Amino acid sequence: MNIREMIAHNTKLQKQLNTKNKKYYGDMIVYIRSSGIDDRRGEELLLELLLHLIQAQKEGRSAQDVFGSDPSGYCRELVSQLPRPKMVDRLSMLVMIPWIAVTWLFLAEGLMGLLLLVTSTPDGYSNQMSLAFLLGLALTSLLLVKLVMLLMNRTAFTEHNRKFYVLFLLLYIVSIAAVVAAGFFLKSYLPVFSVSPWAAFVIFAVGYAGQKYWLRSGAK
Structure with missing residues (x-):
């Protein structure tokens, strides 16, 4: 998938999230997309996180259970490992x-x-x-x-x-x-x-x- 297709697929998958998880994940989207990292790697990461969260939600767990109570620190650590744009x-x-x-x-x-x-x-x-x-x-x-x-x-x-x-x-x-x-x-x-x-x-x-x-x- 190209970047536009990944974004569209991400938006479609988010409909499976409950209100609380969608808010938590939405903040992760804003943080990661505004971090100045390579766009493709950023969208790949967001899809990976979303699929992980959807599976966890099916098991009765929340986004906070999966990613922790410090989403800013968690995302900061993830972003630090991704390349910057060429x-x-x-x-x-x-x-x-x-x-x-x-x-x-x-x-x-x-x-x-x-x-x-x-x-x-x-x-x-x-x-x-x-x-x-x-x-x-x-x-x-x-x-x-x-x-x-x-x-x-x-x-x-x-x-x-x-x-x-x-x-x-x-x-x-x-x-x-x-x-x-x-x-x-x-x-x-x-x-x-x-x-x-x-x-x-x-x-x-x-x-x-x-x-x-x-x-x-x-x-x-």
Whole structure:
């Protein structure tokens, strides 16, 4: 099975779990998937744990009986034995996240430009796009994904950990402020270019095709 098939199979098998075991196992999923390990090895581990838990449940045992009362420590030990993604996969992810963000930005720009053309703006409308803004969007999208993954990992086995949510919010605000400040500083040094609605739609189409390719190849 490829990664996508393993995830689908995992989701289907979870229906066999009772409510308490499903909650326990769900936290394990969040922790392991947000730990930055190799995706395939992570999904293989999750399936192995799930099959073990389903068998134990049939025998009248709970997830806590099987994995212990410290699921965070148990998962941390498992994750420490699994490989990290290859460098090429890490680089691919670093490119894919900003790629997706910029791709959908151009769809929004195209739709807005088309709306203005239809309603009030004369023919020849084009939006002024700053390279500094695009770089800022790319960095912000990366920071947001990294921070969300960190938050998920740190709060996987807690009901409500306000400290981590506040820390996440502060980190995100500081990160956004830093990116915006850098954008203003670089604005006068980096070019500004015009993008017509039709060009924006073409850029979106190319970006979306690349996005689909990345996601499909990453699920193997």
